[in-house]
Amino acid sequence: MSAFVPYEPLNTPKPFAEDVWIVDGPEIRMDYGPASLPFPTRMTVVRLSSGELWVHSPIAPDPALFEQVEALGRVRYLVAPNSLHYWYMADWLERYPEATSHAVPGLEKAKRRFRIDQVLTAGERMEWEGEIAWVLVPGTAVTEAVFFVRRGRVAVLTDLIENFEPARVRSRLLRWLIGLAKANGSTPLDMRATYLPRRREVARAVREILDWPADKVVMAHGLPYGKNGAAELQRGLGWTVRRDRTIRRWKPGSRP
Template sequence: MSGFVPYAPLNVPKPFGERIWIVDGPEIRMDYGPASMPFPTRMTVVRLPGGRLWVHSPIAPDDALFAAIDRLGEVGWLVAPNSIHYWYVADWQVRYPAAQTLAVPGLAEKAKRDFRIDALLEGPAMPLPDDIAGVLVPGTMVSEAVFFHRPSRTAILADLIENFEPARVRSRLFRGLVRLAGVAHPKGGTPVDMRLTFWPRRRAVRAAMAQILGWDCERVVMAHGLPYESRGAAELRRAFGWAL
């Protein structure tokens, strides 16, 4: 049995705003020492002027998903937003060899699966399409690039905010861990263990958070848990209060 009640239907693009879709994927398990924990997966797809697609945190693909994506447009970018959300980029590169792959600094050295990286998500001039802004939040173990899709006013994250609905967590133990980690809906946030990796670089983290909070954000989508469909700026400020 899976660890979560899924956000069905899976592997189907679901509209989330103007020219933006989310795709909930199959559950995966992440190793934590001798144990492993279940996680739902989600990617975000943005259609840019001209029809090309920007794909954030690609999930495990299948033929039906590829066909659905092809109906939305031509994949122009594949994005590995941190050193955890990269595994399936290689599969998407096989399907879309002309797509440009963007990744956070240091991922090439950390990745346990080979894939091509065309440009790094760093500095004030990230190699992003005009409709998308981005900022790197630097950590010691995990750095994450956070994005803002201007037309839909959507902030796009991977793990910096998680927002698990306790009612969807099947295991009582994991339900308790979700609450202890500070990532339970409606007050989702940055997992406590991840916060510790940012502490040594807190000045740079605070500066990055200030940029994120300056966006005119209405929605927030993340890789794990229930997205925020309104009051996005307020949710970001609340969730990132630990760093401000």
Template sequence: MFRVDAYEPIGTLKPVDDDIWIVDGPVIGMKWLWIELPFPTRMTIVRLADGGLWVHSPVALSGGLKAELAELGPVRYIVAPNKIHYWWAGEWQIAYPDAIALAAPRVAEKAHGITFDRELTSEPEDVWAGEIDQVLVPGRFMTEAVFFHRSSSTLILADLIENFEMKKVGGGIARMLYRLAGVAAPHGSMPRDLRATFAGHEAEVKEAVETMISWEPVRIILAHGQCYEENAVDELRRAFRWAGVC
């Protein structure tokens, strides 16, 4: 009924800056209110100083992507940043059994059949401290772990901001729904239904976003929709005005 075009080509590395790449994945269906809307997917890969690969919100793993990764380095860390972004983590664990799987709080309660080695906190793991910063953003429905790749000044989000380009959305009704949800580019934000689950946690959200701002990011990688290649701090202030960020 509804259509959103994927960010072709999918399943292949796309460089962002030195030692950081995105991989656009397939379009999946996600429930919004009483209907299912299509969402393009995206993962982020960082090559750490020791050569190991850090994988954020993994998408479907193809043979071609696996071959590309083999040329970059060994997959050492698989990160599920919230309880929605774990879908393909199990597939990656099977493909890379020596990798350490980490998840935000409460992911394990949803990701049945997937075992994670550790739960993420607001303190970076020792193995990537100094290269990737992180902070937790807590809510009633879920907590999201947000990351900042220092050397490229890149902030990495999952669902805290979604930014759908209307030119990729098929049909007037679908475009209307994405606008109602508050996720239409270039003024993307947290979907309004998800935002409602952070009611009562505005102070914690504000504190976390102010931490993100203090990192002085240049760009923001998003899991759904168009990324922000510049003016990252201004976009954070705009998108989280509802939480008191100014």
């Protein structure tokens, strides 16, 4: 039996905002220290003004899924958004060899190698940047790129916020490890540990995220926020700002 109650249907693009779809995939096992733990998977697909697709955190390959994605447009960009979410990039690049692949720094030495065309390094200009803003949140063990789809006003995160619903976590061990109390979402404790040593850089990056006028937020694990996105980001990521007095006060609806 799955450790999580899935967000069905799986392997099917589900509309989330204008030209933005989320795809919930099968449960996988992720390395967690010396052991591995089950986790649900999710990717996000954005159709750009060109009609081409930008795919965030590709999930396990599936012929029917490929067909459904191709019905939305031509896959042009594939994104490995953090140090953990990259495993299926190789499969998607095999299917779409003409796509441009992007990855956060450090994945050049990933356990499962894949072609990296452009590293998501702060200051680097991306072809899609006019439609999707982004910022790099650096950590000691995990670095994550966070994105903002301007037209749909959707913030796209991976593990920086997790929002597991208590009723969907079947395993008591996982509930304890996740620190699950209620479905409000925040940065899990193990992830905070990787960001604290670089808290000044993290706080500066989060300030940019909090300035985005987000209506919705999608993350890799748990219930997405379908409304009040900017406020949810402030609540879930506010701990980074509180640890750095140099960061100015956030104002709802403010812009960069």
